[in-house]
Amino acid sequence: MKLFELERASDPAAAIAAAVASPTAQQGASIRFLAGGTTLVDLMKLGVEQPERLIDINRLGLDGIQEQTDGGVRIGALVRNSDLAHHPLVKKRYAALSEAILAGASTQLRNVATTAGNLLQRTRCVYFRDIATPCNKREPGSGCPAIKGANRMLAILGTSEACIATNPSDMAVAMMAYDASVHVQAVSTERSIALKDFYLLPGDRPDRENVLEPGDLVTHVTLPPPPVGEKSVYLKLRDRASYEFALVSAAAAVVVSNGNITSARFALGGVATRPWRVPEAERMLIGQVPTEPSFRRAADLALAEAKPRSQNAFKVELAKRCIVESFKRAGR
Amino acid sequence: MSTLDLAEAKGDGLTLVTMVVNGKKLELRVDPRMSLLDCLRENLHLTGTKKGCDHGQCGACTVHINGRRANSCLAFAAVQDGHEIVTIEGLGSPGHLHPMQAAFLENDAYQCGYCTSGQIMSAVALLEEPCGPTDDDVRDFMSGNICRCGAYANIVAAVQQVRRGQSKKGEP
Numbered sequence: 001m002k003l004f005e006l007e008r009a010s011d012p013a014a015a016i017a018a019a020v021a022s023p024t025a026q027q028g029a030s031i032r033f034l035a036g037g038t039t040l041v042d043l044m045k046l047g048v049e050q051p052e053r054l055i056d057i058n059r060l061g062l063d064g065i066q067e068q069t070d071g072g073v074r075i076g077a078l079v080r081n082s083d084l085a086h087h088p089l090v091k092k093r094y095a096a097l098s099e100a101i102l103a104g105a106s107t108q109l110r111n112v113a114t115t116a117g118n119l120l121q122r123t124r125c126v127y128f129r130d131i132a133t134p135c136n137k138r139e140p141g142s143g144c145p146a147i148k149g150a151n152r153m154l155a156i157l158g159t160s161e162a163c164i165a166t167n168p169s170d171m172a173v174a175m176m177a178y179d180a181s182v183h184v185q186a187v188s189t190e191r192s193i194a195l196k197d198f199y200l201l202p203g204d205r206p207d208r209e210n211v212l213e214p215g216d217l218v219t220h221v222t223l224p225p226p227p228v229g230e231k232s233v234y235l236k237l238r239d240r241a242s243y244e245f246a247l248v249s250a251a252a253a254v255v256v257s258n259g260n261i262t263s264a265r266f267a268l269g270g271v272a273t274r275p276w277r278v279p280e281a282e283r284m285l286i287g288q289v290p291t292e293p294s295f296r297r298a299a300d301l302a303l304a305e306a307k308p309r310s311q312n313a314f315k316v317e318l319a320k321r322c323i324v325e326s327f328k329r330a331g332r
Numbered sequence: 333m334s335t336l337d338l339a340e341a342k343g344d345g346l347t348l349v350t351m352v353v354n355g356k357k358l359e360l361r362v363d364p365r366m367s368l369l370d371c372l373r374e375n376l377h378l379t380g381t382k383k384g385c386d387h388g389q390c391g392a393c394t395v396h397i398n399g400r401r402a403n404s405c406l407a408f409a410a411v412q413d414g415h416e417i418v419t420i421e422g423l424g425s426p427g428h429l430h431p432m433q434a435a436f437l438e439n440d441a442y443q444c445g446y447c448t449s450g451q452i453m454s455a456v457a458l459l460e461e462p463c464g465p466t467d468d469d470v471r472d473f474m475s476g477n478i479c480r481c482g483a484y485a486n487i488v489a490a491v492q493q494v495r496r497g498q499s500k501k502g503e504p
């Protein structure tokens with residue numbers, strides 16, 4: 001591992017002031033915030049990330065979970081994944097979020113990994129993680145061996161000819177379905193970004209994964225209150241029952257009133273370059289009866305733009321069935 | 333700037349860390365790149381904690397940090413200042429085994445033994461976690477610990493035995 005300077009930030013302003021000197025907040029950043037480290041330390045060992053300075057932000061606080069006056073929830077950036085998953089308010093009102101977190105990684109990792117770190121976790125594409133191979137995400141312009149290579153786990157939605165890497169997060173999929181906002185503090189400003197606008201599509205610059213700029217510090221995430229009577233689930237389909245990334249996953253949330261769907265939200269994981277939502281498919285469900293044919297029509301629309309590669313065509317049908325099954329379970 | 337340069341004090345690139353390891357307060361100077369795992373094994377000679385994958389995938393390096401289990405391979409030693417670390421050496425001793433250690437022996441919950449300290453550290457932590465009652469619940473909560481010999485069935489039996497309070501204290 002390349003040598004780096006380690007500093008501990010005494011407050012958010014100091015952390016931001018220290019990080020703003022990095023030329024980028026994206027792949028190849030020379031200054032990185034260190035929170036749980038479960039992604040960053042791993043990538044530094046692999047040589048994929050080679051920061052010159054690390055700012056330890058673990059003692060900044062930012063670790064509270066608070067109910068908001070509007071009935072929503074505010075989740076600190078440094079809340080550990082285990083604490084978020086087991087929080088009574090989250091389990092009661094945002095069940096799919098709790099389930100999604102517990103479906104990801106292991107207890108050891110969830111005890112350490114943070115809310116913001118999970119949002120920013122990097123793809124598991126084997127070419128990204130192997131510095132001996134080309135990768136447009138790691139080294140823009142070097143090529144993408146995945147497109148004609150080992151792409152079974154990779155994306156079928158939101159891809160480009162430069163990159164088909166899957167966003168690996170489960171937590172972010174549930175947060176996407178719940179219309180989360182990411183709150184960011186910068187040198188002299190604060191802003192809030194809807195999660196749907198937070199992640200960038202790879203296009204021809206897959207090294208740029210989100211809208212964060214140097215010095216941007218994620219301070220917290222908010223979820224608006226769910227609609228009255230909403231039921232939600234997270235369904236994750238994978239090669240083994242635990243401790244494995246998703247082939248396909250879905251967070252589905254539905255309200256049924258007098259036999260008809262009055263609200264439907266869902267997001268997909270494991271199939272796209274970012275947590276994936278299709279608003280038209282959700283709108284299609286409004287006023288429908290909560291039965292398999294209704295869900296299947298929405299699923300067909302959600303996957304209409306899918307572009308499978310040599311090894312992952314199975315994901316198209318699997319994703320459709322995952323959507324249908326997750327809504328059936330949510331409605332139970 | 334109000335960040336604290338952790339290596340500034342001596343200018344030798346090493347970071348001063350104070351940790352409590354298995355109940356003993358220790359002052360250490362570590363390279364910022366050093367993992368907690370390497371620090372435990374190489375600096376403190378606590379070799380019960382094992383290095384398997386070194387990437388947070390196998391669980392062989394599991395220790396308790398401030399009472400919660402974590403992969404010591406993905407934790408920098410230099411950021412552990414003020415933390416309490418418990419390793420397998422801090423759990424029990426010959427003649428005074430932790431009930432989970434005794435249960436692993438009783439149930440033959442290992443073969444080569446390389447993953448065992450990590451398994452036991454996870455299993456002990458599991459006793460305090462919101463894990464459901466069934467064998468499947470235990471399998472899920474223990475899934476961060478890989479056993480290449482495949483002793484899983486006996487590991488689950490050992491964990492469940494302790495959870496049911498049936499393990500004898502000390503040596504089996």
